[in-house]
Amino acid sequence: MVMNNRPLKRARRNRVTADLHDFLTFPAESPGGGGPFRETVKAFLARHARLTSPPSLFPSLLTWQTAFRVGDLVDGPDLSPLVVALDVVEEDVTRSSASVYCNQCRVVGWSNHPVCRKRYHFIIRANGSPSDGFQKLCSRCGNSLQLSESRCKWCDFVLTTDDLAEWVYSQFEDSSHLLHGVVHSNGYGHLLRVNGKEGGSQTLTGTHVMNFWDRLCTSLSVRKVSVMDVSRKYGTEYRLLHAITKGHSWYGNWGYEFGNGSYGLTSETYRQVVETLSRVPLDQILFHGRGPRTSLQAAISFYKSLSNSELLTLKDLFSFLLRLLQESNMATSESVSTVKRDLGGCPSSRVLCAWSRNDVEELQESMIKVLTAASGETKWVARHTLKGVMCKRASPELLDYSLKHLGGKLASNCMMVQARCSPSSYDVEFR
Known part of the structure; x- marks a missing residue:
């Protein structure tokens, strides 16, 4: 049992935060040498935490907290x-109502550990x-109660130790x-759970959380950590999407x-599958002979037309898509002037250095003349x-650069x- 001399007290919202450690850099060193x-x-x-529940309340559980x-x-109108x-x-598993055996150890193959x-x-x-870390809802009236309170002050309902213990275990x-x-x-x-902004976080991203967890494990001399990668991003299996673009899963960062795969999948087989998928040429997917083009082929052609660099393989395609999504997310949280880049990933100023502004404007004026001439027959080109x-x-x-910035240009006729x-075709069209 770990004890210190700090008194038990409730956490308050308006607390002094000047001496708090920074979540983005803590911990910097091991507390135990x-x-x-x-x-x-x-x-x-x-050294860093305080006890939030007395040992007599839960004999098998001690709850600590650090902020x-x-x-x-900053948060709130007071800019705190x-x-x-x-x-x-x-958790003392010998005094706990839960099983002393760890199901995660069994799955990962550590059942031989004592x-x-x-x-x-x-x-x-x-x-x-x-303050919310040790609050629960009254099972009768639904109002919030402190974990140390045995009676609801709203409906006078008496909470037993078993009720509180059941609530604590449900948090797991x-x-x-x-x-x-x-x-x-x-x-x-x-590692059982990681959620970033897509998982409900208001400020912390998944990368922030993983960086903190990685530093914490290093500081505490954790020997080995397992994780079951079931991550999804943008509606897809992110472990596969990230493996194709980076050669490893997101947790590989x-x-x-x-470690262990389903149905006897070995590490070597997994590596070969990732490499094979990454090298699949897009030409094989885009070839359609004399038949009509499918929606998948049209979508691939659309994104190929947006890229400054040539997209040859699935790895190139998905890397470009992830870069587009990242830039789109940045654009929603930052000003346009700081994140406006061309879709190939290079700053616009670096692209313009190859040609003068007059070259781009003259070419776009010629394109506008073509669109004006075609407007009588087909509205979209x-x-x-x-x-x-x-x-x-x-x-x-x-041509690619001028076409990317053609939308929104003014013609001579205003x-x-x-x-x-x-x-229908997923192609970019102008008029």
């Missing part, structure tokens, strides 16, 4: 620093508020946590490697058609060029 996890975690709790400020971000809380639950008496849960809740299964990791006292652990008409006027690079994605 580089010893085993069972010693470093005790030193960490004694952090998130960089220089944004605070996020880390709850640490010390059963550890204690395991530590590290939890960052979705709301992130220090909550899928809304931004972070939930559990580490046995032998130093082996499991922090050193996680392929496909991008590849317009590029084919102008192919002898300029280099392919200058008409504006419009651009759209064709609903």
Whole structure:
């Protein structure tokens, strides 16, 4: 049992935050001098955390909490620093109502490890508020109660120790946590939950949470951590999407490697599959002979037309798509002047250095004349058609750049060029 001399008290919203550690950089060093996890975690709790539930309340559980400020971000009208809380639950499995055996250890293949008496849960809740970490709802009236309160002050309902313990154990299964990791006292652990902004976080991204978890594990001398990669992003299996573009899963950014696969999938087989998918040429997918073009082929052609660089393989295509999504997300949170880049990933100023502004404007004026002449017959002109008409006027690079910035240009008759994605062919069209 880890104890310190700090008194039990309720967390308050308006607390002094000047001396709080920065979530984005903490911890910088090991609190236990580089010893085993069972010693470093005790030193960490004694140094940085405070006990939020008395030992007599839950004999098998001790709840600790430490708060952090998130960089220089502020919260509320008083511009107070944004605070996020880390709850640490010390669980004595020999006195717990749960099974002493770890299901995650069984899945990952660590069943041969001796059963550890204690395991530590590290939890960052979705709301992130220090005061909300030890509040529960009354089962009768639904009002919030402090964890240390045994009677509801609203409806006078008496809460038993079993009710409180059941609520605490239910928190281990909550899928809304931004972070939930559990580490046995032998130093082996499991990363059970990571949620970023797509998972409900208001400020912390998944990368922020993983960076913190990685530093924490290093500081506490955690020996090995397993994770079951079920991450999804943009409606797809992110472990596959990231592996095609980067050669490893998203967790591989922090050193996680392929462990056990389903149906006897080995590490070598996984590596070969990733390499094979990454090298699939797009020409094989785009070839359609004399038949009509499918929607998939039209979509690939559309994104190929948007890229400055040539997209040859699936890896090139998905890397470009992820870059587009990243720039789109940046544009929603930052001013247009700081994030406006061309779709190939290079700043516009670097592209313009190859030609003068007059070259671009003259070519676009010629394109506008073609659109004006074609407006009487067909209202919309496909991008590849317009590029084919102008192919002898300029280099392919200058044509691509001019077409990307053609939408919104004013013609001599005060008409504006419009651009759209064709609903039938998925090509960019102008008029």
